[in-house]
Amino acid sequence: MENKGYGTTGAPPYPQPGAPPYPQSGTPPYPQPGAPSYPQPGAPPYPQPGAPPYPQSGAPPYPQSGAPPYPTSGNMDTGMASFPPPTEGSYQGTQDQGVEPSCPPIETMDQVPGYNNVGFEGVALPPPSYDEAIGQRPETEVFKSTGTISAEDAREAILEHARNKCCWGTGPAEKMTINDLVSSSAYHYTLETFAESRTTKWVSEPFNAGNVYVTGNPPGPWDIPANPPQMFKSSKIDMEVPNTASVKPCHRCQGIGSTRCGFCFGAGRRNCIRCGGSGRRSEFRDGTEQRVSCGCMGGQEICSSCNGRGRNDCHKCRGRGTLRWFIQLTVKWVNHVVSHVEQRSSLPNELVREVTGEMAFEETYPRVWPIATFPVREINERSKDFVTLHSTKFNMEKILMQRQRVQTVPVTQVLYSYKDKSREYFVFGLEHKVHAPDYPASCCCGCSIL
Ligand SMILES: [Zn+2]
Ligand SMILES: [Zn+2]
Ligand SMILES: [Zn+2]
Structure with missing residues (x-):
């Protein structure tokens, strides 16, 4: 499946050697409404107003006709384009200073029935009332005694x-x-x-491809069956709550799949370490010190961290640009x-x-x-x-x-x-x-x- 518009395939890679480095100093940060910017011409920028909802070819988007849309915002049925774009001063502002947000604004997460107030840290859920009455002790107490030693x-x-x-x-x-x-x-x-205790939180993983289906309301957090591996032994498991998944643009890279290189600050090049950026250095030849040309590119060298691209793959989404979010239930014994x-x-x-x-x-x-x-x-x-x-x-x-x-x-x-x-x-x-x-x-x- 092609990921046109998601910055992974189809689009030419980040600035080639010889191309102007990204971003240009003095140019506005990415993305700018109305301004042509990254990705390159040929690939539509992400997300496109009016573009078909994600995911694309093959499967029809959820829900099927006749079924009421669930949930109402930001999910697969309404398509990725409905996801509110980053507001100025939140995503862009922080990323421009080299500090990517660790989690998206909570208001951008889906409203999931039965899972209000789920955050990015685990929140303990009080158990529903359950039968604590046991009745009568079924047998009389019988005690054994012990022996002595010689x-x-x-x-x-x-x-x-x-x-x-x-x-x-x-x-x-x-x-x-x-x-x-x-x-x-x-x-x-x-x-x-x-x-047993139960907690829920939003978690995300890089989204590769495929479809995310929501087929109804999720089960309540205490309705999901889970059995301890062993009685009277502490342990825990994590599981995904069914029908809570959705795909959203990565908040860390704003859906681009890459972030500005922190070593060259996006320039793709940095000062040569042998000549310190001057382009010439000292060398001993025939017993005397001579100034020679460094052999680098006029005092500059390709940034080894990003290979001259000026950007590195976003490690939150592993370069995909999209994240699959779901509510994770942690059951702890x-x-x-x-x-x-x-x-x-x-x-x-x-x-x-x-x-x-x-x-x-x-x-x-x-x-x-x-x-x-x-x-x-x-x-x-x-x-x-x-x-x-x-x-x-x-x-x-x-x-x-x-x-x-x-x-x-x-x-x-x-x-x-x-x-x-x-x-x-x-x-x-x-x-x-x-x-x-x-x-x-x-x-x-x-x-x-x-
Ligand atoms: Zn770099
Ligand atoms: Zn040099
Ligand atoms: Zn990302």
């Missing part, structure tokens, strides 16, 4: 721990006297709320997690969070109920707090699923003596992790080991 387990755990630490000696672990084991349980409660550790030992709570315990309770529902009958009162209280908090905290998101868990983490305080001194360490988690802050044969940086 003195042999305790010694093996600290031996293993000492072996894996680069500057820990294993001597104390082998020779220590284990006096007592104090077993307890730490309770690690987590509530996860897996929720976030797993919100709150947790609480309840325990009586002096083991830091952060360490308990890192290990696994026996799953004493786990349930997954669209909405969970606070745990009410766990043997540890604080867990019931925290569960109630967290469930209440999460029920109101994410009002710009739709809650898809909730999961709550209580892990019972075994914690054993090991009381031992070594060289007539009493100390302690902890073995905790199903992994038998060790926390021994005052282990006798440890140092931080490879110094002497006892």
